[in-house]
Amino acid sequence: MNPLFHKWRPRSRPPGGSGGAALTPALVFLAATVFLAFAAVPRTAKVLVINSDASVAKYGEVQDAFRETIGADAMTQLDLSKAGESGLKRALAADQAGVIYCIGGNAYQMVAKLAKGRPIVLSTAINWQRFKTDPRTTRVIANELPAVVQLTLFRHFFPKLQRVGTVYNPAINKQWFEQAVQAGKEVGVEVIGRTVTRSSQVGAALAELTSHVDALWLTPDPVVLENEAAAQRYFTQADAARKPVFTYSSAFTGLGAALVLAPDMPTIGRQAAGLVQDHASAQAVSTPAGSEVTLNLKRVQQYGLDYNREALDSVNTIIR
Amino acid sequence: MPPRRQFDRRRALGVLAVVCLGGPFLRRTGAQATGATIHFYSPETNINNFGALKSEFDGFFASAGGHKFQPYSDRAAFEKALAGNAGLFLLSSWHYPQLAAKAAWQPRLIGQLREKSTQRHVLCAKQAVANVAALKGARVVSAGNTAFTLSLLADLLGPSQRTLITEQNILPVPKDMDALMTVDLGAAQAAVTTESGLDKLAKINPKQHQALVQLAKGPERLLPIIIAPTQPDAATQALLKVLTDMGRDAEGQQRLRLLGLDAFAPITDAQRNQLRK
Incomplete structure (x- = not known):
């Protein structure tokens, strides 16, 4: 929400609401003029796009889709990895009006520090909750597909799926797990969890879990995925138990993930363009509206899994 | 004459060798060269x-x-x-x-x-949306691109209400399932999808399906076609x-x-x- 717009609006209505009739037509005209002036700011001014690092492919995809939607003339852009803090300061000073669109967490952290109170849209930031964004000024597109979306797509691809297991650290993901259990009930999938507080406990948790579930659900839990070796061990253990792994990043396809559901980057760019236009009225946090699907048919066939062939029209990438 | 006969024999052997050893390769490259492209x-x-x-x-x-x-x-x-x-x-x-x-x-x-060669599109919104008029200026998600979606909306909304939703209101998403789930999750107010997409959601996630109301149903449209030169x-x-x-x-x-x-x-x-x- 534009802070100026936000502050002005309550003042137009006197406390109790009984004094509205006392406003003279001239005052109404003046108020309307001021309202329109503030409301017009984000639409007419150029959007300042701060990309954390334009050489990162997914950031580039987001920015391209944003530019295609909003038009190249309606934006100025800055690659923070090249311009640095001094370049950002100059860009902010040269562009006092309009919304700032931050692609990636680095861009947001620096913009939040240097442009306090300015209207911001943030996307493509891992674990964005750690930034404690201000809902009065900032609109966020989350970087994770909601549990209900993932579970619905699990069922879409694997209609016979009944139980999916996940290992998580309750200090970080307790709330997420509870939501996942509820979402699982919507689609007829039982979500079974095992908690760990240290990475060294993951192996035992998986060993216990695999006999109770049809598939494993690997989420971005920093304890479970402490490092690359931990990820490697996770997939080796899942493969030994012949349990498919469903996960959130195509980085795991090389390790043998059977199904990857990730946010669709061009859709995030298009969503961001919409949030720039509707900044004042938009909700503080939006979920990614599109998904990108990778299906590992090699692994699916290796485990003899039944999959829904009609769902193939939802697949971006097939691994054979 | 003897030398010529010798030459012919050598040439015949060469041709035979090409046919036996290289023939399959020639057939393969020939097929590749003559294959057509579907765009x-x-x-x-x-x-x-x-x-x-x-x-x-x-x-x-x-x-x-x-x-x-x-x-x-x-x-x-x-x-x-x-x-x-x-x-x-x-x-x-x-x-x-x-x-x-x-x-x-x-x-x-x-x-x-x-076994069908047509499909229908539908306009869905959250149950709270009473009618099409309530969608004025609303964010509408669709698996089609903007031009195609506006064309569908012209049919779905009818002549009197087709201007309710403009190009700026359309959010293209990859597929029908994305569009339908986005409405339930609040990132858009309405979705244009195929009727079969809506049926799929009903089977997989009945709760999300029940949270949607179908505001309009379009005519049967032909599925994609293949065209060839005359x-x-x-x-x-x-x-x-x-x-x-x-x-x-x-x-x-x-x-x-x-x-x-x-x-x-x-x-x-x-x-x-x-x-x-």
Whole structure:
């Protein structure tokens, strides 16, 4: 929400609401003029796009889709990895009006520090909750597909799926797990969890879990995925138990993930363009509206899994 | 004379060696050289599966005539390829009547899904949305591109209300499931999807389906079609035959599923007439 717009609006209505009739037509005209002036700011001014690092492919995809939607003339852009803090300061000073669109967490952290109170849209930031964004000024597109979306797509691809297991650290993901259990009930999938507080406990948790579930659900839990070796061990253990792994990043396809559901980057760019236009009225946090699907048919066939062939029209990438 | 006979014998042996050893190779390269290309562009989906389409179809065609599949993300590039006047073109039945050069191209095959060659689109919103008028200025998600979605909305909303939703209100998403779930999660107020997409959601997630209300249902529209030059060459005719038979082959059908189809069938005169409208 534009802070100026936000502050002005309550003042137009006197406390109790009984004094509205006392406003003279001239005052109404003046108020309307001021309202329109503030409301017009984000639409007419150029959007300042701060990309954390334009050489990162997914950031580039987001920015391209944003530019295609909003038009190249309606934006100025800055690659923070090249311009640095001094370049950002100059860009902010040269562009006092309009919304700032931050692609990636680095861009947001620096913009939040240097442009306090300015209207911001943030996307493509891992674990964005750690930034404690201000809902009065900032609109966020989350970087994770909601549990209900993932579970619905699990069922879409694997209609016979009944139980999916996940290992998580309750200090970080307790709330997420509870939501996942509820979402699982919507689609007829039982979500079974095992908690760990240290990475060294993951192996035992998986060993216990695999006999109770049809598939494993690997989420971005920093304890479970402490490092690359931990990820490697996770997939080796899942493969030994012949349990498919469903996960959130195509980085795991090389390790043998059977199904990857990730946010669709061009859709995030298009969503961001919409949030720039509707900044004042938009909700503080939006979920990614599109998904990108990778299906590992090699692994699916290796485990003899039944999959829904009609769902193939939802697949971006097939691994054979 | 003896030397000549010797030469002939040597030449005959050489020809025999080529036929025996190199023949299969020559046949293979010959087939590849004469294979035709099917070009594909669709405004009905935003899913970036071009890499998968290319590798899966080319892989299937490798043992069926060496034909090629060429997908396009850009409409102008696709239409430019039409000027080459060769090969086959797979495109939306909405797109075909808009082609400037359509007189030189004949609709030959039409996509099938569960033995039907048509589909309907629907406009859905959250239960709280009482009617279409309440959608003025609302964010509408669709698996089609903006131009296609606006065309669908013109049918869905009718002449009096078609201006309720403008280009700025459309949010293209990769597929129907994304569109429908986005409405339930609050990132959009309404979705334009196929009726079959809505049916899929009803089966998988009845709660999300029940949270939606169907505000309008569009007319039956033809599924994507394949067009060919008026006088196709032998390779193009061979590719048409391969495509006609693909739905009867498990491996072929698996590739067609990537396009949201399960077969191609010869187009009927009635369907051709429909395309002229």
